[in-house]
Amino acid sequence: xxxxxxxxxxxxxxxxxxxxxxxxxxxxxxxxxxxxxxxxxxxxxxxxxxxxxxxxxxxxxxxxxxxxxxxxxxxxxxxxxxxxxxxxxxxxxxxxxxxxxxxxxxxxxxxxxxxxxxxxxxxxxxxxxxxxxxxxxxxxxxxxx
Ligand code: ADP
Numbered sequence: 001x002x003x004x005x006x007x008x009x010x011x012x013x014x015x016x017x018x019x020x021x022x023x024x025x026x027x028x029x030x031x032x033x034x035x036x037x038x039x040x041x042x043x044x045x046x047x048x049x050x051x052x053x054x055x056x057x058x059x060x061x062x063x064x065x066x067x068x069x070x071x072x073x074x075x076x077x078x079x080x081x082x083x084x085x086x087x088x089x090x091x092x093x094x095x096x097x098x099x100x101x102x103x104x105x106x107x108x109x110x111x112x113x114x115x116x117x118x119x120x121x122x123x124x125x126x127x128x129x130x131x132x133x134x135x136x137x138x139x140x141x142x143x144x145x
């Protein structure tokens with residue numbers, strides 16, 4: 001049984017993230033979305049609401065679950081017996097950053113990273129863009145599940 005972790009900040013969880021989770025769920029037996037939090041910067045209420053939004057979005061995906069964690073992603077992988085990290089790639093900037101991260105995680109913990117290419121229609125969606133639109137009072141409904 002292969003368990004994969006899909007880690008991220010998911011602040012907020014977008015339809016781009018959901019698409020990656022759904023596609024990962026078709027490849028791996030179990031996918032755990034792991035919301036990485038720094039409790040010095042994020043309140044427990046904020047984490048709770050982020051988790052609830054994701055739980056609702058994945059309700060139709062029986063082999064996908066969500067947790068929150070703080071600390072190193074490879075540590076949560078070991079705790080859950082997950083040998084694979086899933087990350088989404090939108091463009092070459094994602095690739096440059098992710099390649100480095102993947103290599104470090106492989107070296108320090110033997111954890112492999114599997115990249116899933118964004119569907120073209122989601123490649124322009126980022127949490128920071130959604131936060132910015134929200135900040136200026138614009139609707140973000142089309143970008144979040
Ligand atoms: P982090 O803060 O760890 O980068 P994010 O929540 O921004 O976390 O993203 C989590 C993962 O989802 C990353 O691998 C990121 O590249 C990927 N991702 C984000 N938005 C999209 C999208 N629209 N399509 C595909 N993958 C995405």
